[in-house]
Every structure is written in C-alpha cells, then in structure tokens.
Amino acid sequence: MVRLSVDCMGGDHGPSITLPACKAFLARHPQAELLLVGKPEALTEAAHWPRCRIVTASEVVEMDDPVEVALRRKRDSSMRVAISQLKAGPDGASAAQACVSAGNTGALMAVSRYVLKTMDGIDRPALASVIPNQHGGFTTMLDLGANVDCEAEHLLQFAIMGSALVQAVDGKANPSVGLLNIGEEQIKGSETIKRTGEMLRTVAAAGHLNFYGNVEGNDIFKGTADIVVCDGFVGNVALKTAEGLAAMLVGFIKEEFKRGIYGKLAAVVALPVLNRLKARVDHRRYSGAALLGLRGLVFKSHGSADAFAFETALNRAYDAARNRLLDRVHDRVVETMQACPKPAAAADSAGDKAA
Amino acid sequence: MVRLSVDCMGGDHGPSITLPACKAFLARHPQAELLLVGKPEALTEAAHWPRCRIVTASEVVEMDDPVEVALRRKRDSSMRVAISQLKAGPDGASAAQACVSAGNTGALMAVSRYVLKTMDGIDRPALASVIPNQHGGFTTMLDLGANVDCEAEHLLQFAIMGSALVQAVDGKANPSVGLLNIGEEQIKGSETIKRTGEMLRTVAAAGHLNFYGNVEGNDIFKGTADIVVCDGFVGNVALKTAEGLAAMLVGFIKEEFKRGIYGKLAAVVALPVLNRLKARVDHRRYSGAALLGLRGLVFKSHGSADAFAFETALNRAYDAARNRLLDRVHDRVVETMQACPKPAAAADSAGDKAA
Structure with a gap:
C-alpha cells in the first residue's frame, strides 16, 4: 500500500x-x-x-x-x-x-x-520537472525556479538528486547528467558553472554519477542528456521562454488554418493530423514537478491544471513513493558527498540563502 | 552615401x-x-x-x-x-x-x-538581436552571449544601448525596456537583477528610459516590451532553448504529415498553409545581431547564413549606419549616465572582465 x-x-x-x-x-x-x-x-x-x-x-x-x-x-x-x-x-x-x-x-x-526540513547534505531543495524531447521521451530539468543564486555545490547537489529521481521514477540504471551552459567546451561559462563542471567530473570519475558534460539550451529538446542541471533563474527563464514560443506557434498555426476559404478547407482535412500533433506535445502529460531535497516527497501540479494534468502529478508522486525515491536520494547524496571533498571556503558560502 | x-x-x-x-x-x-x-x-x-x-x-x-x-x-x-x-x-x-x-x-x-575599443561609459559590448513576437513584430533582446557574469551596471548599459538601437533602426520614439526575471514583482530575482531594477527605475524616473518593469521568458514572444535585457548566459540559454523547441516542433509536424496515407494526403492539401507558416517564422528574416558599445558598428550574421539571411544582416547594418546609431548610442549613454550616480563600490567591480 x-x-x-x-x-x-x-x-x-x-x-x-x-x-x-x-x-x-x-x-x-x-x-x-x-x-x-x-x-x-x-x-x-x-x-x-x-x-x-x-x-x-x-x-x-x-x-x-x-x-x-x-x-x-x-x-x-x-x-x-x-x-x-x-x-x-x-x-x-x-x-x-x-x-x-x-x-x-x-x-x-x-x-x-x-x-x-532539508535532507542531510542538501543545502537547498530544488524543483524538477520533465520536458518532452524529440526522441519521444523526456528530459528531466532542475532547478526550475526555487533557487536564484546558486553556488557550484548546490548545482552538484541538484545533479545528484536529479539522477536519483530519474533512476527511481523512470527506471533508468545510470542516467546521464548535462550541465546547462553556453557552449560545450569546458572553458565556457561563468565561474560558478566552470567550478560545477570540475566537481561533476570529479564525482563522475569516482563512479558516482554519469556526467555527460556541458549541454546548451537546444539540447533540452534534443534529449542529449537524461537530466539537465541549472540554477533556478536560468531554468525558469528557459522553461517560460519555451512556453512562450509554443504559445506563439500554436497561435500562428491556428491563424494560418483560419485564413481564407482555402485555409479553412485545409484545416478540415488536416484536423486529424493536427490533433495527433497536439496530443504529442500535450503539456498535461508531463505535469507534476518534484520538490527534491526535503525529508518528504512533495509534488507540485500546475495551478491551472485540469483533472487529467492533476492525475498525472498524482501518478508521478505514486511512482516516486512506490520506488522509494526519498531513500534513494538520501543514499545517493551520502555516497556522492563522500567522494567529493567540500572545500572549506565553499562550505561557508553554501549556507542557507535560498530565495 | x-x-x-x-x-x-x-x-x-x-x-x-x-x-x-x-x-x-x-x-x-x-x-x-x-x-x-x-x-x-x-x-x-x-x-x-x-x-x-x-x-x-x-x-x-x-x-x-x-x-x-x-x-x-x-x-x-x-x-x-x-x-x-x-x-x-x-x-x-x-x-x-x-x-x-x-x-x-x-x-x-x-x-x-x-x-x-569600447565607447566611453560602456564597460562591455553586448550582442543584440531581434526575435519575432506574436504581434507580427520583433522583440530586441540583449545580451545574447557576449558577457556571462554581469553586474547591474552592465545590464543598465545594455538597456540604454538596446533602447538606442530600436530607436535608430526601427524608428520607435520611446521603446519600452523589460528586465528579464523569474516573476513580475520587484522583489523577485537575484540580487543583481533586483539592483538593476532599482537603477532602471531611477533612470526612468529621470525621463531617460521607458522602463516597463520585469518580464518573464514567455514575454519575449508575447512582445510585452520592445527590448528585453538579460545577461549573456541567460540570453544565450533562452535563445538556444527556443531554437531547440522550434526544431523539435518542426520535426514533429513533418513526421505527423508523413505518417500513413492520410497524413501524406493532408500534407498535400495543407502545404500552402504550412508554407505560409514557414515563411512567417523564417529565421533568416531576423538575421543580423548588433555588437553594441564599440566605437564602430559591427553586425554579425549567422555562420550558416544563406545569401538571403546575409543580405538581411547587410540591410540591418545599412539602416543602423544611415540612422547614425553610433552617435545615438553615444549620446544616450552620456545623457543617461549623468542621471544615474555610479556608486563607488560598483564602479570598482564594473571593470573590464568580459568573458
């Protein structure tokens, strides 16, 4: 039960x-x-x-x-x-x-x-959600807005928690983690991102994480890595930018298929195809963001969710509970943190400053 | 000439x-x-x-x-x-x-x-480009990747330069500037963003800028503000995320219109409508990013640009030169900086550290 x-x-x-x-x-x-x-x-x-x-x-x-x-x-x-x-x-x-x-x-x-309260070894909880990718699968992304100013230590923790989430809920044995950046090369990005990359490589070398390397914004939808890690500011902007583009394109499609007699005729013929397309990108299918890093499993559905979307969130919470996500996150955090020596200066700055 | x-x-x-x-x-x-x-x-x-x-x-x-x-x-x-x-x-x-x-x-x-060299009053050049919005117009966004770690002073400079760009090239008298954030409220966002908001409000109150307030990722495509200002990391991720989503959706549309006899038939009927749609979101129409803040007007076209896209960049550079963008940016910077007292500490940290 x-x-x-x-x-x-x-x-x-x-x-x-x-x-x-x-x-x-x-x-x-x-x-x-x-x-x-x-x-x-x-x-x-x-x-x-x-x-x-x-x-x-x-x-x-x-x-x-x-x-x-x-x-x-x-x-x-x-x-x-x-x-x-x-x-x-x-x-x-x-x-x-x-x-x-x-x-x-x-x-x-x-x-x-x-x-x-937060779990031992976790400074800040993060918000993780799945986003559809072009393989027909999902990319898990975190943080999506819980933490605006993140240090490398926090991003590392997000990577570990995201990895545990995908293992537990999606059943992938060794999911890959990508670090969201503005280029693939290790030398790219802000100081925080470069330091996060170093830490992820250390942890990966010790066998505690499958680190893909840097990924860029388009890789979220390409499905290049199973998990994409970023700070909450960047994650939130990326997600809302995608939502805005999707809304604009849907509006354009509707307008073009309503334009003139021919457009309307084409719409009737194309309707079954357009409906398949709509079902395929239906955001209700990936409702249910996980709040990770707490001593308890909390899932969030969209405020505007309909019954179908809210049920999806219930399903995700059920899968997480059934697969003991909480214990898995805890074990992964303990195990990985041991492999990753925490620098003294960083430990100071990694205090409790979540926004 | x-x-x-x-x-x-x-x-x-x-x-x-x-x-x-x-x-x-x-x-x-x-x-x-x-x-x-x-x-x-x-x-x-x-x-x-x-x-x-x-x-x-x-x-x-x-x-x-x-x-x-x-x-x-x-x-x-x-x-x-x-x-x-x-x-x-x-x-x-x-x-x-x-x-x-x-x-x-x-x-x-x-x-x-x-x-x-950079213009007087400008610490770092920024990369600005136009992005189509749902009104059928364009939103100008900067920085798109030239600067990864930005202070509030830099973002303020981007706002002034972007405003001068839209005035000069698009002929808008008093274009509105939105600050990219993770919520509309003034209390939202990172420390840097909150401080930028304060500075933009000060400059706007003095009549030097039309500051709309905070905008979110989806507002880029809604066309909520004429100009959207952000640091180069966030701007680059947002732009590439949008490119990735667009590529995925185009792929889905093609797949669905190739699926089975009916899909192919529908594709033939819908083709003129799909072609109109394609023309409407044709990225070649907004090729040509401006490098702002230099003592000279440099425009960049996509590396993969075709002749049509490269010509669009030439047109944008021509319009900018014809409308004396360089002088306008210079004048706006001088005028606005006088209205915005530069704090001593900030002046130190606003050194020449572009990535």
Whole structure:
C-alpha cells in the first residue's frame, strides 16, 4: 500500500479539479490510498469513496498569497496539513509517503521546507520537472525556479538528486547528467558553472554519477542528456521562454488554418493530423514537478491544471513513493558527498540563502 | 552615401554566400557602397561591380579558430581588416560606417573590441538581436552571449544601448525596456537583477528610459516590451532553448504529415498553409545581431547564413549606419549616465572582465 496526501483545495480550481483526478487515480491504482485534505464541506462527494480518508483543514492558501501569509498566518491550510502528513510520527512511520498540491509554488516550497526540513547534505531543495524531447521521451530539468543564486555545490547537489529521481521514477540504471551552459567546451561559462563542471567530473570519475558534460539550451529538446542541471533563474527563464514560443506557434498555426476559404478547407482535412500533433506535445502529460531535497516527497501540479494534468502529478508522486525515491536520494547524496571533498571556503558560502 | 565593409570570407560558406548577398544588396540600395574584404582571387567576380571596392586580406578566421588565433596570429584576416575600416583616419573620417561578418562570434567580439575599443561609459559590448513576437513584430533582446557574469551596471548599459538601437533602426520614439526575471514583482530575482531594477527605475524616473518593469521568458514572444535585457548566459540559454523547441516542433509536424496515407494526403492539401507558416517564422528574416558599445558598428550574421539571411544582416547594418546609431548610442549613454550616480563600490567591480 502506498498512501498519498492531497491538497484538495490548492490550484486555480480546487476540489472541482482535484476530486475527479483523485477518483480516476484511485480507480487506476488498486494499491493506492489517499488522504484528501481540505474543508470537509467542499469534499462531501468523496466522503464514502473507498481507500480514502478526509483530513480536515480550515484554511486555504490562495494562488496570490505571499509566502509569509502561507507560512505564518494560515497555519491550518490544506497545503500545510497535507505536507504535515509526511512527517514521521513517534513510531517512525508517516501518515502518507508523498504529497501533491497545485498550490502556488513559492508557498509550497516555503511551507514544505519549514515543515519537513532539508535532507542531510542538501543545502537547498530544488524543483524538477520533465520536458518532452524529440526522441519521444523526456528530459528531466532542475532547478526550475526555487533557487536564484546558486553556488557550484548546490548545482552538484541538484545533479545528484536529479539522477536519483530519474533512476527511481523512470527506471533508468545510470542516467546521464548535462550541465546547462553556453557552449560545450569546458572553458565556457561563468565561474560558478566552470567550478560545477570540475566537481561533476570529479564525482563522475569516482563512479558516482554519469556526467555527460556541458549541454546548451537546444539540447533540452534534443534529449542529449537524461537530466539537465541549472540554477533556478536560468531554468525558469528557459522553461517560460519555451512556453512562450509554443504559445506563439500554436497561435500562428491556428491563424494560418483560419485564413481564407482555402485555409479553412485545409484545416478540415488536416484536423486529424493536427490533433495527433497536439496530443504529442500535450503539456498535461508531463505535469507534476518534484520538490527534491526535503525529508518528504512533495509534488507540485500546475495551478491551472485540469483533472487529467492533476492525475498525472498524482501518478508521478505514486511512482516516486512506490520506488522509494526519498531513500534513494538520501543514499545517493551520502555516497556522492563522500567522494567529493567540500572545500572549506565553499562550505561557508553554501549556507542557507535560498530565495 | 553609406559605406559598409563586408568580411566576404567569414561564415561556413564564404564568398559563395556573401557575394550574391552583396550583389542583391547593392541592387536594392542605390545609395550604398561596399568594401569587399578578402582574398582577391576569391572575389574576382566582384572586380567590376559598381559602388564596390575590393580590399585585400590574406588570411581567414575559421569558424573553429580559438579567439587567441583570431586576435594574435591572423593579423591580416578578412575579419580584422573589415573591422579596421571603421577606425577613424587622421581626418576623423572612417573608410566605412558599419561592418558585417558571418564569422565566429567569439572571434568577432574579441577582434572588434581590440581594434575599435569600447565607447566611453560602456564597460562591455553586448550582442543584440531581434526575435519575432506574436504581434507580427520583433522583440530586441540583449545580451545574447557576449558577457556571462554581469553586474547591474552592465545590464543598465545594455538597456540604454538596446533602447538606442530600436530607436535608430526601427524608428520607435520611446521603446519600452523589460528586465528579464523569474516573476513580475520587484522583489523577485537575484540580487543583481533586483539592483538593476532599482537603477532602471531611477533612470526612468529621470525621463531617460521607458522602463516597463520585469518580464518573464514567455514575454519575449508575447512582445510585452520592445527590448528585453538579460545577461549573456541567460540570453544565450533562452535563445538556444527556443531554437531547440522550434526544431523539435518542426520535426514533429513533418513526421505527423508523413505518417500513413492520410497524413501524406493532408500534407498535400495543407502545404500552402504550412508554407505560409514557414515563411512567417523564417529565421533568416531576423538575421543580423548588433555588437553594441564599440566605437564602430559591427553586425554579425549567422555562420550558416544563406545569401538571403546575409543580405538581411547587410540591410540591418545599412539602416543602423544611415540612422547614425553610433552617435545615438553615444549620446544616450552620456545623457543617461549623468542621471544615474555610479556608486563607488560598483564602479570598482564594473571593470573590464568580459568573458
């Protein structure tokens, strides 16, 4: 049995999206149980669902609530209560093995960090997600916005955590890690990136990581490496740039297929092909970012997720819990950090300064 | 009369691309003159073209030559000789008003900087290019890879130079500048970005710049601001990420329209629409990045440019020279820097450390 806690009130649409997703998820996974967290009056329809229990939370973190409000004022929010289910009780066991929320990213990261704390050996949690690549597979990318100012030590930790994630969830034995840079050569990039490259080569030489080398922005979609590591500023800009381009191109395609009689006729004929294309790049298929580096597995779905997208996030959380991602990340971190002597100066600057 | 110097040997294809582009350019612009720089034996066909003169250079900077080779060993390269045409003679006049090359970016930046020097008030030159947006217009973005570690002062300089570029070349009176960040709020982003935001607000309040505020990756294609400012690492990653996504989507479209009998039939019907779409996103239409901040106007075309793309770069250089971009950048820098008190500490750290 794997049990997930679900922040049913989070996201733009709350229970009207999360509950249908939970229902579909339960039907698909007979080995799964859910803790549905939220206001009981909003969750009445789920009151008698099998393998489900409603956990009451009286408050809701809104999508535009500042981090401080989520952290200090709304202490009984569905987000916080859902995350708290991951904390070990006196017997060492937790009520749930992973948590899923579509709530606002800043609040989710801050509350998760406050409630769960970071794992030994990890200075900062990171946000990891999968991005479709041209092989028909996925590239896992981190960090996507949790940390804006990163040192080489942090990027190394992201590499280790990303590697453990892909091993556990995608079942790849020795996934390759690429360091996002502005050229393939070792001499390229900022001082931080060059130092990260050195550390990754050291760790790889000791057999603790499959380091591909530097990759560039286009390699994310080429699928050159299984995992692409970058700081949260660069990751967030790259992801949103891609989203912006995709939106523009979809707009252009629609406009051209609506232009004039011929365009409209061509649209009718091309519709089945265009629909296949749409399904292929459907972003709901890769919903569900992992917050890595915490003492508990938290997954985030898009705030605007529909039921299908939210179910994808539930599936990812379920796979992670079932494959013991938390233990794997922990073991990989301990093992790799031993191989990588931490310079004294760097240890100082690697303090707790996450944005 | 506007005279451009052209590195005819640069790029992947040399004169086989640059000469047809020059010929088409001359036909289109009766007011333009060209200095064709390269090995005379490779340029014989242009020997008797009107409004043209061949300037001899005995060496060629190859696309994979390290910066040091371009800078120190090949002192008579077509790239260097073409750039040298921009230097003022004893009478204060230069042989050409702008230079165009499709040679390798690192070498072009280094040689330009060495030969021309940076403008007063500018610490580092930046690479600016236009990117199509969903309004059917263009967003100008800089820096795209010349500077990997930037301070706030550098980003401010990029904003001023970008603004002058759009005013001069696109004729916009008061173009808006967006600061690339991971959220719209002022409190978002790295320390450098937050400090840049403060400086841009100060300069804008004094009436020297139209500062829109923070923009995110997707705003590049939305056309939220006329100019998007970022450091060269982020700009390079964003641009290459977009190129990668575009390549993947084009691949998917081709695959789907080749799949099965129906897909092929649909492709035939949809072809005119797909061709319109292709023309609309044709990257050759926005070839020609400007190296800003030097004492001379240097434009760079893609190494893999075809004649059409190289001609676009010639057109951009011509427009820039005709509209006195160099003087405008200079005036804007002087005027704006007076409005922006340079802190003593920052002035120290803003030294000459370009990558």
